[in-house]
Amino acid sequence: MSVDWFEDDSLWKLMEPVLFTEARLAHTPAEVDSIKSLCKILQEDTILDMCCGVGRHSLELARRGHKVVGVDRTRLYIEKAITNAKKENLDIEFVQDDMRTFYRKNSFDVVLSMFTSFSYFDDHEEQMLVLRNIYSSLRVGGRFILESAGKEILARIFMRQNWSEWPHGFMMEEREPIENWSKMHNKWIFVERDGSVHRWEVIHWIYSGSEINEMLESVGFSDVRVFGGLDGGPYDNEATRLVVVATK
Ligand SMILES: C[S@@+](CC[C@H](N)C(=O)[O-])C[C@H]1O[C@@H](n2cnc3c(N)ncnc32)[C@H](O)[C@@H]1O
Structure with a gap:
């Protein structure tokens, strides 16, 4: 039986230094500033970091006093995230699970999907399942932020x-x-x-601004806003990333 690429632990192991470079780790606090501003995160908000990797956003949000749950399928990354949280005495729940199966009904005020972590499943219906899980995990009024490489x-x-x-x-x-x-x-x-x-x-999906907008609206999200970067600029010819913020 062939294993889907994202289920190959050897890939994530060898890619770890490529994905989580010193520069990327050092830039995380600035990313969290932008996420907080785009999602209007309040101090008491509970946050789900979906596909948290080694936990760079989870850790930074917890340092700022937020209650965070990080979910990722890769054991190696979850173990590193747990070790790093322990080192700093941060109380974060890290869960090893698949984004197609994880949901906690009406439990979060904000869900993050950062650094092209959505788009992996060959079947469009599985992609929609992930969005439905995220929608279900959010409380009414909760915000979802997705940051990815846009098709354009x-x-x-x-x-x-x-x-x-x-x-x-x-x-x-x-x-x-x-x-x-x-x-x-x-x-x-x-x-x-x-x-x-x-x-x-x-092999992964690449979404245009309007495609992702339609997908989010079709699972029930409203006020879908599309940006060209975490700085909140327009998704235009100078966009560097596809960033979408949607509300339940
Ligand atoms: C590009 S990394 C991004 C990590 C993190 N969001 C960040 O910004 O540092 C993608 C992550 O998705 C996780 N992942 C891949 N397939 C997954 C799945 N089916 N369910 C949950 N996590 C998955 C990988 O283990 C990896 O940590």
Whole structure:
């Protein structure tokens, strides 16, 4: 039986230093400032960090006194998040679960999906299931923020191939938009310094501003606002990220 790419622990293990670079970790407090402002987060709000990874947003929100639950499928990341929270004596609940199955009815004021963590499931209905779970987990009036690479941006900056060097090896990436620009097909090759080679095919949905807006409205969200970055600027030709804030 073939395993979906996002269920391959070896991918997340090797990608950890690529995803969570010093620079990205250092930028997290500024991201949290923007999230708090875009979602109008109040001190007493309870926050769900869906696909929390190693917990960079969860930790920063908890440092600022918020009650946070972080959910992620990858055990390695959840363990790191728990260790980091313990080091700082932060009271955060981290749960190892899948975004298709996790929900807690009417339990959160804000849900985050940061850094392209939504869009992984081949079947559109599974994508919608994730949105329904998030909607169900929010209290009435709760806000959902999704931050991702938008289709219009990817089309504008499209690069078929590139490679990059990391302390633990080299990464080669090849991309192809498929299914009429519905999805991106990425071929990743990672060569470790000892010569071991890892290959993955990573296929994920790419959404336009209007597509994601429609999906959110169809599960019941209202006041869907689309931005071109966490700074809250317009989603226009200069947008750097697709950021959507929607209200239950
Ligand atoms: C690009 S990382 C983003 C992590 C975090 N949101 C951040 O901004 O640092 C994507 C995360 O999604 C998690 N993930 C992948 N598939 C998942 C699933 N089916 N359910 C829950 N988490 C999943 C991965 O383990 C990974 O931590």
